[in-house]
Amino acid sequence: MSRRSRIIGCGAYLPSNAVSNQELARRVDTSDEWIVQRTGIRNRHLAAEGELTSDLAVAAARRALEHAGIEASAIDCIVLATTTPDNTFPATAVKVQAALGMTTGFAFDVQAVCAGFIFALSVADNFIRSGQATRALVIGAETFSRLLDWEDRSTCVLFGDGAGAVVLEAFDGTGAAGERGVLSTHLHSDGRQYDLLYVDGGPSSTRSTGHVRMSGQEVFRHAVTRLSEVVEEALVANKLEPSAIDWLVPHQANQRIIDGIARKLRLPADKVVLTVDHHGNTSAASIPLALAEAVGDGRIKRGDLILMEGIGGGLTWGSALVRW
Template sequence: MTKQVFSRIAGTGSYLPEKVLTNDDLAKLVDTSDEWIAARTGIRERHVAAEGETTSDLAYHAAVRALEAAGVDAKDLDLIVLGTTTPDVIFPSTACLVQARLGAVGCPAFDVNAACSGFVYALTVADKFIRSGAARTALVIGAETLTRMLDWSDRGTCVLFGDGAGAVVLKADDETGVLSTHMHADGTKAELLHNPVGVSKGFKPDEHNAGVRVMMAGNDVFKHAVKALDSVVEETLEANGLDRHQLDWLIPHQANLRIIEATAKRLDMPMERVIVTVDKHGNTSSGSVPLALDEAVRSGRVQRGQLLLLEAFGGGFTWGSALIRY
């Protein structure tokens, strides 16, 4: 009988740009205030990439830290999957650019674009590679420079997003690690959260810079996100025969504190068992979940053997979850 193979998180890493933009800083740009932003989103500040600092730069630094934590040499990687919606260039993929800097040339490397669910999607792909035997050591990254596509005159969106990257190294193991992942999408809701820039479609910027900005119907997105995350959480628990009270930590996408609190309430989890970084990072899209995971690991809150539920929701719509025995 063939022994079952699992993918285990061997190390985590993250990176944030040096520049910090507070709510008070934003109040000098648009009609807003720290109180207004914090009350509606829970965000107090976010990091912004420096001039010339790219998504691959952030991803590379997060990857190096994850590899160091895992005790893995980049040359031993069998796979690199990078979730992003803000690649350096259209091609080559940002994963290939990171691969070159790491010196891991030879293994497959590619990007996954699932907006804010990008890391969960990328983790799922890497997990399948390892479970199938096609890879034994994989680097999974979520990285974004979303501030590059913001309309800084639109207070409904510019206050929400930040830049950052997180990464994990997965290794094949006969002990359980990633127990299950679950992915979903609904392209019929694309217009509720999107960016109209594209090569095939083309774009013509207007006086409002509409061609390069995040466009979002906030209230509609909120309602769909809460419903979708409730559903995928229930699906995850049922698939693993678990009760919600068996979870040690919820590590959610850091988009909005109200959405995080709604999910925690559904799980009957006290906020003390929920990793929250949205106040310091804002919404870093694909970078959100791995950033929160790395902070939780390095702070000592997340310990080996604990049961973690990761979940995310993003444009597409896309949403997904991962249940992990850390």
């Protein structure tokens, strides 16, 4: 027997302001047809004035705790994945900790952009496996709209705001692939691709926030290759065939990328959790948002094998296999 972690609850939050492609077309030179054809996105949610990343994170965390049936006082650590913190420092996670009334344990942020949730999940899983935590709250939360250049149609139409969270709990298991829990996580980065997707500002460089800049075609090319590799890595590590996967819960960046990965796995469309059409790309929040939606509507059931994967600026990418 070995100490492992399993997901016992999940939750999500989206700002109330839903913005359609048609609305964006009134602000920037684009069209619903152009956006849908290239990305699959039809709507996204944007945070209200004064609504912070921590606000979104707290709302998602509370729903995850409620779903798990535990109080915040039972949590040992919070790992918050975000590219859009409330402030340069302290970590947004400590604001979430205070808002939840959690006065013990520890909280910190992880920054891996769109792969952030997978990185945060891996960190929390390893804390539990090592015995440093018994229960962990893993959150992906973004107000990505605050980083957008609203005159750049190649980027401003892609992103949205939101938050998702899961609660991990320790248990003693065998590590068998058929057992509930986080089976494995796999992380990678390649700093040589730094300039493919980045924000042109920061405290050390420009003393400003900056805007998202992206080489779309190059990011697309790397995404298909790297995600295929890291998906295969997860399957090989667990001695599983693609046919064993019940659900693909991918980072929701672009429907064409998602479709490409599903084809490589020979997964039918009805086994892919797709939210990019109504959420847009919510960066670190996209995987837990999609997971919470599929759990909430009953698609994901106890015992299902879930493959999560994502790629983001850095480049960073990763995957996780979880038995629900």
